[in-house]
Amino acid sequence: MKNQRITVFLVSFFILLGAGFFIFYYPAIKKSKQPDIAVVGEPGQNIRPFSFLNQEGDTITEKVMKGKVAVVEYFFTTCKGICPKMNENMAKVYQAFRNDDNVVILSHTVDPERDSVAAMKAYSLRFDADPKHWMFLTGSKKALYDQAYYSYMMTAVEERNPNIDEDFIHTQKFVLVDKKGRLRMRLTSKGEAEAYDGTNEKSVAQLIEDIKLLENEE
Template sequence: MRVFIVALIAIAGIVIAYQFTKPGEKPLKIYNPVDVEPEMVDEDLKRKGFGHKIQEFSFTDQTGQAYGSKDLKGKIYVAEYFFTTCGTICPIMNAEMQRVQEAFVGNESFKILSFTVDPETDSVEQMRNYAEAHSADPKQWHFLTGKKEDLYQLARRSFFVLKPAEAQNQGDVGSDFIHTNYFVLIDTQKRIRGYYDGTNTKEVDKLIEDIEKLMEEE
């Protein structure tokens, strides 16, 4: 009997080891400031290589209600920065984001956050109209507006998706910064787990796969 038990333990160990070493099943990378382009990061964070987490925040969504960190506890979410009057990459990005929403419709453990870079234009009403035009479920996909300095500070110090306009010699909605086309995947511990080109269908397919993988990890 003892030999049988030892054999079972050995077999179980082999199975567990196999599960952790299967090709393609490595855990998703955890991103820190040193892992992203330096121009996306505020100077004092550029050398930070460990322990980065999304800071606390609260803004107003398209329903006129406050929404932020306290509502995201235990949730996986994807974040983007955009503006409703953008006629270039934003329509493409949010058409792709609709696919992400459809992949996880009704899943309470997953959320989508779309932060505006132009709060002077993107009022609650403007965001609501835009959300409805993109079939956004207000329980899952939140379009967030608020104070410009707070939105930009969060983008530069947490998500790393705003680039100084002078870096590309162009402006964006009359500001000193331009938003990127990246979707950012955040885990339940407020860590960045991936960046994906929101204008690229294949990368958004990869995002959907990684969200599913992250749900299995959590």
């Protein structure tokens, strides 16, 4: 029964993906020193406190992001759909900044029941990921999902379901966070803010360039 529920979640995820529910547009957009990289969210809105375990079993909190540019994603280790492509591209981001202490990558699982610390460790070894720079995070399902929704504006459904156990949050988007803990997104030709597409090499290349720009912001 448990595996059937997980399968239903996965099937629902791919249906929603096909329907295009993973593109993010937000009305709360502010001008920034980088005119094409909007500050997204309400004034004063920052990343909420969190506490998860990384692939080494160490506790990781929001403090790891303080004063740094961060890239955030949600995935699961047993995913055979878009996740391999996402993390193949995330590895390019990692390689570009693997020796840069001002950039961190946070890869959260959406399936903590199966993605234990050991599972995340095994997965991270595929990319030779330094846990100081690329963190594979697991923890409480509710905490992981709340962080996705409230801090990173990620959801796989058009409206938030109050029953967290029935939500399966997953998206191909990479979220960029600046040194002040604010979400940053590229503006489209229509002036709408859009997160970076982790399955699109051109979008990921743009993300790498935008990280460099944000590193130089005061």
